[in-house]
Amino acid sequence: MAGTAAGVHYDLVMARAYDVAAVERKWQDRWRVERTYEVENDDPRPLFYSLCMYPYPSGPAHQGHVRNYTFGDLVVRHRTMNGYAVLSPIGFDSFGLPAENAAIQTGTHPRVFTEARIAELKDSLSRLGAVYDWRREVRSHDPEYMRWNQAIFLRFLDAGLAYRASAKVNWCPGCQTVLANEQVLSDGRCERSGDPVEKRDLEQWFFRITSYADELLAALDGLQWPDRVKTMQRNWIGRSEGAEFDLAVQGSDGSPSDLSIRVFTTRPDTSFGMTYAVLAPEHPMVEQLTTDEHKAAVEALVRQADASSELERMRAAEAGPELEKRGVFTGSSVINPFNREPVPVYVADYVLMGYGTGAIMAVPAEDERDFAFAQTYGLPVVRTVQPPEAFEGGAYSGEGEKINSGFLNGLDVATAKERAIEWLEKEGIGTRKVNYRLRDWLVSRQRFWGCPIPVVYCPDHGIVGVPEEQLPVLAPDDVEFLPSGQSPLALHEEFLQTTCPICGGPARRETDTMDTFVDSSWYFLRFCDPWWHDGPVDAVAVRRWMPVDEYIGGVEHAILHLLYARFFQRALIDVGLLPEIEREPFRHYFAQGMIRMAGSKMSKSKGNLIAPSSYYERVGADALRLFHLFVGPPEEDFDWSDQTDEIIDGCGRFLDRLWRSLLEAPAPERSGEPTAADLEVRRLVHRTVMAVSEDIERWSFNTAVAHCQELSNSLVRYGRIDGGPHEEVFVEAADSLLLLLAPMTPHVSAEIWERRHLGQPGVHLQHWPSFDPALVVEDHVTMVVQVNGKVRDRIEVAPSIAAAEAEELALSSDRVRSALGGATPSRVIVRPPSLVNVVP
RNA sequence: GCCCGGAUGGCGGAAUCGGUAGACGCGGAGGCCUCAAAAGCCUUUGCCGGCAACGGCGUGCGGGUUCGAGUCCCGCUCCGGGCACCA
Numbered sequence: 001m002a003g004t005a006a007g008v009h010y011d012l013v014m015a016r017a018y019d020v021a022a023v024e025r026k027w028q029d030r031w032r033v034e035r036t037y038e039v040e041n042d043d044p045r046p047l048f049y050s051l052c053m054y055p056y057p058s059g060p061a062h063q064g065h066v067r068n069y070t071f072g073d074l075v076v077r078h079r080t081m082n083g084y085a086v087l088s089p090i091g092f093d094s095f096g097l098p099a100e101n102a103a104i105q106t107g108t109h110p111r112v113f114t115e116a117r118i119a120e121l122k123d124s125l126s127r128l129g130a131v132y133d134w135r136r137e138v139r140s141h142d143p144e145y146m147r148w149n150q151a152i153f154l155r156f157l158d159a160g161l162a163y164r165a166s167a168k169v170n171w172c173p174g175c176q177t178v179l180a181n182e183q184v185l186s187d188g189r190c191e192r193s194g195d196p197v198e199k200r201d202l203e204q205w206f207f208r209i210t211s212y213a214d215e216l217l218a219a220l221d222g223l224q225w226p227d228r229v230k231t232m233q234r235n236w237i238g239r240s241e242g243a244e245f246d247l248a249v250q251g252s253d254g255s256p257s258d259l260s261i262r263v264f265t266t267r268p269d270t271s272f273g274m275t276y277a278v279l280a281p282e283h284p285m286v287e288q289l290t291t292d293e294h295k296a297a298v299e300a301l302v303r304q305a306d307a308s309s310e311l312e313r314m315r316a317a318e319a320g321p322e323l324e325k326r327g328v329f330t331g332s333s334v335i336n337p338f339n340r341e342p343v344p345v346y347v348a349d350y351v352l353m354g355y356g357t358g359a360i361m362a363v364p365a366e367d368e369r370d371f372a373f374a375q376t377y378g379l380p381v382v383r384t385v386q387p388p389e390a391f392e393g394g395a396y397s398g399e400g401e402k403i404n405s406g407f408l409n410g411l412d413v414a415t416a417k418e419r420a421i422e423w424l425e426k427e428g429i430g431t432r433k434v435n436y437r438l439r440d441w442l443v444s445r446q447r448f449w450g451c452p453i454p455v456v457y458c459p460d461h462g463i464v465g466v467p468e469e470q471l472p473v474l475a476p477d478d479v480e481f482l483p484s485g486q487s488p489l490a491l492h493e494e495f496l497q498t499t500c501p502i503c504g505g506p507a508r509r510e511t512d513t514m515d516t517f518v519d520s521s522w523y524f525l526r527f528c529d530p531w532w533h534d535g536p537v538d539a540v541a542v543r544r545w546m547p548v549d550e551y552i553g554g555v556e557h558a559i560l561h562l563l564y565a566r567f568f569q570r571a572l573i574d575v576g577l578l579p580e581i582e583r584e585p586f587r588h589y590f591a592q593g594m595i596r597m598a599g600s601k602m603s604k605s606k607g608n609l610i611a612p613s614s615y616y617e618r619v620g621a622d623a624l625r626l627f628h629l630f631v632g633p634p635e636e637d638f639d640w641s642d643q644t645d646e647i648i649d650g651c652g653r654f655l656d657r658l659w660r661s662l663l664e665a666p667a668p669e670r671s672g673e674p675t676a677a678d679l680e681v682r683r684l685v686h687r688t689v690m691a692v693s694e695d696i697e698r699w700s701f702n703t704a705v706a707h708c709q710e711l712s713n714s715l716v717r718y719g720r721i722d723g724g725p726h727e728e729v730f731v732e733a734a735d736s737l738l739l740l741l742a743p744m745t746p747h748v749s750a751e752i753w754e755r756r757h758l759g760q761p762g763v764h765l766q767h768w769p770s771f772d773p774a775l776v777v778e779d780h781v782t783m784v785v786q787v788n789g790k791v792r793d794r795i796e797v798a799p800s801i802a803a804a805e806a807e808e809l810a811l812s813s814d815r816v817r818s819a820l821g822g823a824t825p826s827r828v829i830v831r832p833p834s835l836v837n838v839v840p
Numbered sequence: 841g842c843c844c845g846g847a848u849g850g851c852g853g854a855a856u857c858g859g860u861a862g863a864c865g866c867g868g869a870g871g872c873c874u875c876a877a878a879a880g881c882c883u884u885u886g887c888c889g890g891c892a893a894c895g896g897c898g899u900g901c902g903g904g905u906u907c908g909a910g911u912c913c914c915g916c917u918c919c920g921g922g923c924a925c926c927a
Contacts, residue, residue: 015878015879015880227844227845228844228921228922231844231922232844232923234843235842235843235844235922235923236922236923240926240927242927263927264926264927265927266926266927278927325925348925350925350927351927352925352926352927354926355926356927359927360927363927367927368925369925369927435926435927437923559922630853630864631852631865632852636845638852639852641851641852643851643852643866644866646867647851647852650865650866651865653880656879657880660880694856695856698856702852702853703853703855703863703864705864705865706853706864706865707863707864708864709864710863710864713864782860783860784859784860786860786907786908788908789859789906791860794860826907828907829859829907834859835860837859837907839908
């Protein structure tokens with residue numbers, strides 16, 4: 001037999017010590033039939049909720065899944081052996097675009113397509129030996145899950161957390177539909193039709209996540225999450241403190257008019273340096289402030305900004321600080337309230353309508369973007385902070401003494417900010433203001449394969465929620481998937497036509513579906529009691545299991561999914577759908593590293609997937625699991641290379657040696673007083689138990705495997721010592737090793753254990769081994785003797801050696817004396833029992 | 841541009857608190873077994889010099905702190921990730 005991986009041809013020539021396929025199948029069946037990892041909600045043991053991010057079912061598992069679910073399975077089995085009732089559920093994030101695209105291409109209904117992919121994924125997870133309480137399986141497209149998803153939407157609607165507003169979206173004129181950002185090619189064209197994508201204002205549904213911005217930010221501090229993930233979320237929320245204030249528009253006679261522009265700044269202290277003001281092209285006052293003379297130029301710029309897609313702007317941003325900032329003068333001026341000077345008002349596309357007030361005061365001396373714009377358009381620069389003497393750049397945004405700033409002169413930046421805000425508030429011109437980069441969550445999707453948004457539009461009553469007893473609103477099955485890309489729902493008259501729940505008159509159904517991130521924002525709550533019929537979640541079950549003790553998943557979800565889920569948990573508590581539990585859903589989050597190939601992420605779209613199934617057949621799931629645990633720190637990326645297959649084979653060889661050394665060697669018969677060599681083995685066993693236990697606790701699986709391998713190597717050697725191994729010592733060593741390996745390589749561990757302990761409970765039902773502290777203490781250690789920091793000798797000493805004795809021993813060493821060359825030590829650093837450093 | 845990671849033998853990686861650099865594995869070399877091979881087993885393997893004992897060098901680069909630095913500090917280079925005109 002032969003297989004192909006990474007384009008490299010290899011031969012299946014490993015002669016195994018045991019029938020890997022039979023052993024793995026046997027135990028996978030056993031765990032399922034005996035319901036080993038099903039857990040009841042009234043389990044009396046201490047509780048532990050372990051969860052891997054539920055997968056999007058794209059077919060059989062890929063190596064990223066294998067890595068993820070191997071880690072998760074290790075946690076589940078390890079915690080179970082430590083006496084916990086472990087909740088280990090899984091489900092499928094089964095709505096989404098790929099199934100819909102497949103439907104358009106092949107005509108297969110997305111449900112049929114998706115359920116086939118789920119079956120494939122389930123099969124490959126089972127073949128990995130990953131264990132779950134399958135009774136709790138939840139799939140986003142299950143009508144029962146959709147029902148509660150919609151009920152949550154309606155509750156959010158009632159609470160004002162869901163609202164409808166106009167938003168700029170990517171619109172493809174050829175396909176007559178809205179596109180997700182990912183569907184717009186990098187050159188700004190539609191991925192399907194190739195037409196240039198436009199921006200359009202459409203009515204869309206939003207969740208008011210911004211109401212929680214402050215709490216979501218503040219609560220990050222208390223989370224046991226990787227710092228980089230917390231930082232990413234912090235940056236995403238992007239809190240900025242500053243001030244908002246009015247700039248009065250200058251009237252025709254030169255005095256302030258009633259009209260004013262509100263601006264936001266994080267640097268109110270620099271206000272004296274304002275030399276112009278800018279409106280975003282979409283700002284509602286643009287037309288009003290544009291004089292006849294400048295009308296043509298302003299309209300041209302506004303049209304240009306309107307036509308450019310998000311991606312085009314992103315690309316423009318990539319150009320860096322040299323980016324040409326397009327802007328035109330409106331013909332109007334505003335009065336700087338700080339110094340009563342008029343400054344010109346521009347319209348420019350570097351100011352965004354979506355942030356702050358969509359208008360800014362421009363201070364070129366202290367802002368790089370304003371500086372670049374001022375240079376291009378010949379606008380003055382007035383410094384309000386004294387830069388350091390050596391400073392040669394344009395804009396200076398650092399610390400310094402305030403200058404040219406009236407009542408702020410002489411102050412430092414922080415104090416000046418405070419004074420400026422106080423002054424604005426006292427004068428009634430403005431207020432202190434905090435802004436966030438975070439926007440409300442746009443949840444509408446003009447897609448078929450998603451959860452329908454459960455509202456109807458009545459000519460008389462407007463937006464009306466579908467009554468809860470009529471949920472779920474399900475999409476009809478008799479739809480046609482057209483290559484136009486338009487959602488079939490919008491063309492389905494029977495679905496579209498409905499009646500108003502209030503007046504019974506004719507009404508039209510919403511045809512948008514929800515972003516699939518909505519589905520994944522609360523599935524972990526549903527797992528606590530997926531059978532609950534009276535609401536999305538059962539308060540009792542949720543109180544018991546939540547929060548998730550260990551959440552495991554790819555760092556690619558570090559921002560959106562984790563932020564949305566944190567928002568949902570809070571919002572559900574606040575609208576009364578969740579009891580008053582901890583407001584953070586995930587106590588501990590582990591972000592696993594990516595599998596990469598030649599530097600880029602391994603993914604279906606890149607065509608560089610290496611399916612695990614060939615490895616299940618070639619070396620078995622245990623060897624593949626061991627490889628993923630062993631090959632490096634779980635949080636770091638791993639580069640799949642030509643050498644990877646050889647490492648995986650090595651893992652298989654290790655398991656073969658384990659099998660042979662524990663099952664095929666003659667049974668040890670020696671008893672009586674243990675010898676020094678026996679004791680040495682016992683020490684190693686107990687040290688290994690301690691080391692592996694610690695390694696697993698701190699997620700250092702690669703060293704846990706290495707420690708097991710060391711013990712195994714010693715055990716092989718011990719099996720061959722003169723006189724044979726001592727029976728009890730060997731059994732203790734063998735059993736300990738199997739217990740340590742049980743969460744990592746469950747099939748072979750279970751099989752060897754069963755063969756060695758016929759009729760007794762299986763290895764996974766045993767308690768995790770403990771170690772004897774007395775046996776962990778070394779009876780002798782190697783003391784390093786350095787001369788001037790260089791190792792010159794190593795001396796075996798007792799761990800309890802006194803400093804004086806250590807020093808004496810070190811100084812009497814021949815090697816040390818010759819290294820000293822007769823010189824008298826000026827200083828001796830003694831760190832018993834590990835080190836002595838003699839300084840000449 | 842800003843913010844976060846990372847860089848250790850031929851390769852993946854270890855070194856948990858500033859104290860023996862290279863655990864464990866892959867690969868390589870030599871040997872045993874075999875008619876031969878595969879598998880398995882044993883020995884060896886950071887680099888340079890040396891028959892050897894041993895000596896020198898060595899954790900991306902340049903400095904520094906320290907008796908002692910892969911680990912701490914300052915300044916860089918390269919690689920990866922996130923954000924990206926957010927006022």
